[in-house]
């Protein structure tokens with residue numbers, strides 16, 4: 001059934017402690033007591049059993065929505081030890097890190113996991129992070145992206161400072177590495193001065209996969225120049241298609257192969273045995289949204305604005321262009337509110353689950369139909385699946401939708417390789433012996 005030549009979906013599982021719905025923690029089935037690592041371990045093993053490409057962890061270096069979150073690299077390193085195939089993607093901000101640290105930590109995860117690491121490169125969008133790093137506010141949007149671009153150059157420069165075949169391990173002649181195979185970087189830029197070399201060698205996939213999230217004009221430029229995978233948010237097919245076309249054209253315009261960049265929008269799906277059961281499951285979560293929580297979520301997602309002084313049953317006020325948040329999401333949410341004439345309450349209810357990402361509520365066939373349409377009509381190369389509530393929402397997807405996609409020949413039934421690049425169909429970067 002799985003003709004190997006047929007183009008297939010790439011699917012990641014974007015995991016959050018209780019699930020993606022903002023009220024998931026209040027759901028009767030959500031385990032608030034269990035050991036957090038054991039909870040994630042069970043989910044990642046389930047995702048690996050379903051042959052997913054990767055698990056994905058977002059991050060903020062501040063307490064967000066009141067929910068504690070483990071540091072992704074630490075968590076992924078532990079998960080690497082209990083898995084064999086699945087890719088391990090974590091977020092590290094370019095705004096509050098140093099590139100040497102990021103290069104080294106992800107190269108270490110790549111070594112520990114034998115080529116399954118991915119770095120989600122972001123510019124911080126959560127305003128309260130600044131105050132954990134000696135600042136009152138983030139630096140501005142353009143400045144964050146300029147730093148991100150140089151950050152990427154340093155990180156990949158450090159990774160590429162090692163040849164794939166550097167090790168000779170010649171005890172007799174007293175030589176660990178072939179001369180010239182490990183090079184200094186000597187980067188001197190506007191934001192960073194980094195000598196190198198990195199103190200971690202290359203991995204089975206060369207170096208970690210680079211994922212990029214951020215879809216404003218500056219975000220798209222960065223994605224086209226740097227990303228292996230783009231994670232993006234689109235509520236409906238037309239905007240996803242326009243984004244897909246735009247990114248693939250930008251990639252081609254700078255001489256990169258458009259097939260070597262995978263576009264994976266988020267997908268928030270509630271799966272039921274019937275359409276009515278799926279709607280009921282969603283309604284249970286929607287009823288648990290507290291107004292102050294919904295308002296805070298909306299305020300943050302729409303660019304870090306405090307909406308508490310506005311009539312919750314009135315229209316969304318006009319807001320200035322965000323400088324410390326996500327411009328693409330601000331646009332998306334503003335379009336949504338204007339397009340459907342939503343009040344503030346209706347808008348936060350609308351995004352309480354998927355935060356503006358593509359949302360499907362229905363049977364496994366309905367969800368698979370939508371995924372197939374986005375895939376075949378050039379809106380997506382794959383999806384980052386966002387379970388409404390854990391573990392039930394993930395199990396529904398892995399045990400219902402994934403087999404349905406496999407039956408249609410749209411998704412693998414076994415891993416063909418062992419690296420994340422292999423799963424994604426991406427070439428190995430860098431160079432062997434120069």
Ligand SMILES: Cc1cc2nc3c(=O)[nH]c(=O)nc-3n(C[C@H](O)[C@H](O)[C@H](O)COP(=O)(O)O)c2cc1C
Nearest residue numbers: 058059122123124125213214215216219326327328
């Ligand atoms: C789908 C998606 C996921 C994102 N995940 C994170 C994240 O986990 N942590 C973070 O700090 N920023 C995250 N961001 C925001 C990025 O940091 C982005 O670089 C920044 O907010 C600017 O977004 P913009 O290009 O749309 O203005 C995400 C953005 C998108 C679109």
